[in-house]
Amino acid sequence: MLQIRDLHGYYGKSHILQGIDLDVGEGEIVSLLGRNGVGRSTTIKAVMGEVPPQGSIKFKGKEIAGLKTHDIARLGIGYVPENRDIFPTMTVEQNLLLGMKKANQTGRWSIEDMYEMFPNLRARADSLGDVISGGEKQMLTMCRTLMGDPELIMIDEPTEGLAPKLIEQVGKLLATIAERGLSILLVEQKLTIALKISHRIYIMGHGKIVFEGTPEDLRNNDDIRKEWLEV
Amino acid sequence: MDILIFSLFNGILYGMLLFMLSSGLTLIFGMMGVLNFAHASFFMLGAYFAYQISKFVGFWPALIIAPVVVGVIGAIVERYGLRRVHKFGHVAELLFTFGLAYVIEEAVQMIWGKVPVSYHIPEVMNFTLFSLYGLEYSAYRVFMLLVAVSMFVALFFLLTRTRVGLIIQGALTYPNIVASLGHNVPLVFMMVFGLGCALAGLAGVLAGNILGTEPGMAIQLGPIVFVVIVIGGLGSLNGALVASLFIGIMQTTAVSYDVSMNGFLNVIGVQVDFDSAWRMLVDLTVAQISPILPYLLLTLMLIVRPRGLFGVRDV
Numbered sequence: 253m254l255q256i257r258d259l260h261g262y263y264g265k266s267h268i269l270q271g272i273d274l275d276v277g278e279g280e281i282v283s284l285l286g287r288n289g290v291g292r293s294t295t296i297k298a299v300m301g302e303v304p305p306q307g308s309i310k311f312k313g314k315e316i317a318g319l320k321t322h323d324i325a326r327l328g329i330g331y332v333p334e335n336r337d338i339f340p341t342m343t344v345e346q347n348l349l350l351g352m353k354k355a356n357q358t359g360r361w362s363i364e365d366m367y368e369m370f371p372n373l374r375a376r377a378d379s380l381g382d383v384i385s386g387g388e389k390q391m392l393t394m395c396r397t398l399m400g401d402p403e404l405i406m407i408d409e410p411t412e413g414l415a416p417k418l419i420e421q422v423g424k425l426l427a428t429i430a431e432r433g434l435s436i437l438l439v440e441q442k443l444t445i446a447l448k449i450s451h452r453i454y455i456m457g458h459g460k461i462v463f464e465g466t467p468e469d470l471r472n473n474d475d476i477r478k479e480w481l482e483v
Numbered sequence: 484m485d486i487l488i489f490s491l492f493n494g495i496l497y498g499m500l501l502f503m504l505s506s507g508l509t510l511i512f513g514m515m516g517v518l519n520f521a522h523a524s525f526f527m528l529g530a531y532f533a534y535q536i537s538k539f540v541g542f543w544p545a546l547i548i549a550p551v552v553v554g555v556i557g558a559i560v561e562r563y564g565l566r567r568v569h570k571f572g573h574v575a576e577l578l579f580t581f582g583l584a585y586v587i588e589e590a591v592q593m594i595w596g597k598v599p600v601s602y603h604i605p606e607v608m609n610f611t612l613f614s615l616y617g618l619e620y621s622a623y624r625v626f627m628l629l630v631a632v633s634m635f636v637a638l639f640f641l642l643t644r645t646r647v648g649l650i651i652q653g654a655l656t657y658p659n660i661v662a663s664l665g666h667n668v669p670l671v672f673m674m675v676f677g678l679g680c681a682l683a684g685l686a687g688v689l690a691g692n693i694l695g696t697e698p699g700m701a702i703q704l705g706p707i708v709f710v711v712i713v714i715g716g717l718g719s720l721n722g723a724l725v726a727s728l729f730i731g732i733m734q735t736t737a738v739s740y741d742v743s744m745n746g747f748l749n750v751i752g753v754q755v756d757f758d759s760a761w762r763m764l765v766d767l768t769v770a771q772i773s774p775i776l777p778y779l780l781l782t783l784m785l786i787v788r789p790r791g792l793f794g795v796r797d798v
Contacts, residue, residue, distance in 0.1 A: 300663055325665035337657045342649065350649050353665040400665055 253278045253404055253435045254299070254329075259307035259317075261291070261298045268294045270459035271307070276404060281426065281436045283446035285481060286456035292439045293334060295456070296406045300324055300331045311404070326353060330402030334409040334439075336389040338396075340382035344373055347381050347392055351399030359401025360432050366395040369425060387418040394425060405429060406437040411444050419444060443481065447471065455480045485616030490736045492615075496624055498731025499631035503686035504704065505711040505723040506638060507679025513655045513718020515672055516573060517565065520580040523705035524587035525680040529553050529687025530696040531595055534602035542605035550684040557680025561673045584701065592698045599697035627689045634685065635724065642720065651675060655718055710777045714784050716794025725792060730777055737773035 254276040261269035268291045276282045284292050298305040301321045309317040316324050325331070339347055348363050367374035370391045376384050384392065390410055397405060407426075411419045423445040430436060430449075440446050446453060447467045455463035455470075457480045463470070470477065508522045529549050536545035560583065568579045603609075608623040642648035653661040654671050662668045687700075694700060711730055715722025745765040748754070756762065784791060 302659060302663070320667075320669075321659070321662040322665050322667045325663055331663045333660065333663070337660055339653050339656055339660075341652055341656070346649055349646070350653055350661070350666075351664055355646050397664065 253280070253312060254437065255308075255310040256295075256299070257308040257310075259295070259298060259305055259309065261294050261303045261305055263294070263303070268303075268459055269298060272456075272459075272461055274454055274461065276435050276437050277451075278435060279430065279433055280451045281430050281438065281449055283438045283440055283450040283453045284456060285440055285443070285446060285453060287481070288441060290456045291459045292441075292456050293408055296331065296408060296437065296439060299329065299406065325400065325402075328401075328403040330397040330400055330405040332393050332397045332405065332407040332410065334412065336386070336393050338381035338384070338389050338392055340380065342381055343378050344381065344384065344388075344392060345377045347396050348373075348399050351396035353400050357401065359399075360434075361395075361398045361401060363399070366398070369428065370395065370421075387414055387421075390414060390418070390422065391425070394422075398429070402434065404435040404437065406439070408439045409441060410438070411440065411442075423449060443470075443477075485618065486739050487736065488615060489618045489620075490739050491732060492620065493624075494732030494735035495728060496628050496631075496731070497735055498728035499628060499635070500686055500690050501708060501711050501731055502724050502727035503631060503634060503682050503689075504708045505715070505727055506635075506720055507682045508708055509712040509715065509718055509720065509723045510651070510655075510675055511679045512712065514651070514658065514675055515565075515569075517576045517580065518709075519679075520577065520705070521560075521583040521587060522580075522679070522683055523701040523708060524584045525553050525557055525683040526687040526690075526704060527591060527696075527698070527701040528556065528587060529684030530602060530691025530700065531591055531600070531687075532684070533688040533691060534595075534600050534696055537602070537605075546685075546688055549688045550681045553684025553687070554677040554681025558673050558677030560680075561676035565676070566669065566672075584705070588698055588701060595698075597698060599695050602692045602696040604692045623693075627693075630685070630689060634682065638682075638720070647671075647674075707777055710781045712791075713781055714791055716791030719791070719793035722791055722793030730780075733776060734773060737776060738770050740769045743768040 254274075256272055256274040259269050259272040259274075260267070272291075272295055274282075274284070274295070284295065286292050294303055297303040299309055299316075301316075301319055301324050305317045307317065308315060311324075311327055311329060314327070316327065339350065342350070345363065348366060367377070372388055373391060373395065376388060381392075394407065394410065410422045414422065426436060426438065426445070426449055438446060438450065447470065450467055453463070453465060453467055453470050454461050455476065462480055463473070463476045465473075504522065504526055508519060511517060511519055511522075532549035532552055533542070533545040536548050564583070565576060565579060568575050604621070604623045608621070608626055610622050611619040612622040612625050613620050642651060650661060650666050650671055653666075654668055658668050661671075691700070707730065711726045712723055714730070715724070715726030743766055745762075748765060
């Protein structure tokens with residue numbers, strides 16, 4: 253589904269991504285882990301074309317490096333940025349509607365699906381985007397991206413700063429997403445839900461991939477965990 | 484009282500005219516961060532185009548055609564000018580629009596000359612609709628007001644009730660996210676720029692025959708439009724409406740009053756010496772200081788509240 257080869261990326265003059273190789277297969281949940289500032293977010297921003305990528309990024313066999321962000325999204329890649337930016341002047345429902353790529357699009361997800369998964373959002377349907385809670389914002393950003401019916405969804409730190417109960421909810425949503433056949437690229441700092449739900453895990457350090465394997469491999473590899481993840 | 488009502492009416496009219504100019508400017512600024520110095524030049528183009536077109540087919544077709552032509556020119560300027568300059572930063576963009584304003588002004592002078600052209604109110608509208616306290620109010624002014632109000636309603640509807648409006652609203656706050664949801668943000672920018680220019684052009688069509696259609700009209704009105712969007716809050720349509728009406732009413736009512744500080748002081752029993760240095764200051768009438776008021780407000784607003792009345796971010 254997604255195939256990244258020798259990806260380099262720069263912020264101004266600093267060389268953030270130094271040759272990333274990464275694959276996400278069809279229906280696969282892949283986690284990209286690492287400490288703050290190692291380039292995880294930059295990697296998915298490069299895939300979205302928000303950071304100019306150098307190297308090869310293929311989606312369903314088509315080279316997408318160099319395309320415009322909205323064209324990449326229209327090919328079927330969904331992106332949930334980490335800052336949970338909800339459009340403040342729009343209602344919750346309008347935020348969801350804006351996630352749809354066309355007015356009369358029918359895809360895997362309907363607004364009704366979202367409300368069933370998150371009854372909170374239904375109760376808040378007419379509230380403005382800037383008055384809902386942090387947890388609701390996180391759910392809404394994910395649901396908003398799903399409304400665009402992506403085949404691959406890249407999610408940046410969905411559990412950061414959330415209470416354990418909400419983290420569990422995020423995990424459940426990711427499982428539901430995978431059930432419907434989507435591929436997921438999950439970016440996380442901690443192992444919170446990654447070990448439980450991922451098929452494969454990558455760990456980044458200093459702009460490079462330093463580990464690739466199954467959750468089982470990572471569980472058995474104390475050195476890697478200590479060196480690249482734990483504080 | 485009669486003067487007050489009359490100038491209030493004129494103030495609202497002038498305010499709605501300002502709103503037609505400032506709504507486009509503030510939307511463009513809110514989305515792209517571009518302060519378009521040439522915005523009032525599109526207002527001038529509207530007036531000249533209307534003059535030229537109405538010579539052939541009359542005022543009514545010109546009312547529609549001229550703003551559309553101005554809008555198309557605006558869209559072309561965004562697509563092939565501004566978008567290319569964008570990568571060099573805001574200063575380059577500012578200089579670009581600054582230069583553009585002069586290009587348009589000189590071009591207008593080359594084509595239509597330096598003296599005002601005879602762009603007149605359409606005959607059918609050139610009559611007194613009603614009189615208030617002996618002051619006559621022309622049908623054309625009422626028509627202008629109607630067009631301005633309908634434009635506001637249409638714009639409001641477009642932005643809050645349509646899908647395109649949602650995308651525009653989204654791009655005002657988080658353009659990156661709107662793009663990542665699969666919406667063509669550069670296309671939206673071009674459309675908004677064109678729409679903003681078309682609105683300025685419409686204002687030119689409506690006001691050119693009252694204010695006079697001449698090459699200096701853009702420079703005359705340009706600065707006051709900046710005052711409006713700073714006071715209203717950059718990027719805020721509601722703010723632009725409130726500030727437009729406020730500035731419009733303030734300017735039209737202030738010029739009709741001869742009240743001075745001295746008069747007020749006399750009433751409360753304070754006498755200022757004729758030779759005192761203060762004398763000149765307190766003798767100034769409201770009418771005399773009215774031209775400086777908006778700009779004073781602009782500077783004070785930037786010091787006290789840089790985001791304006793309804794703005795969400797600082798200048």
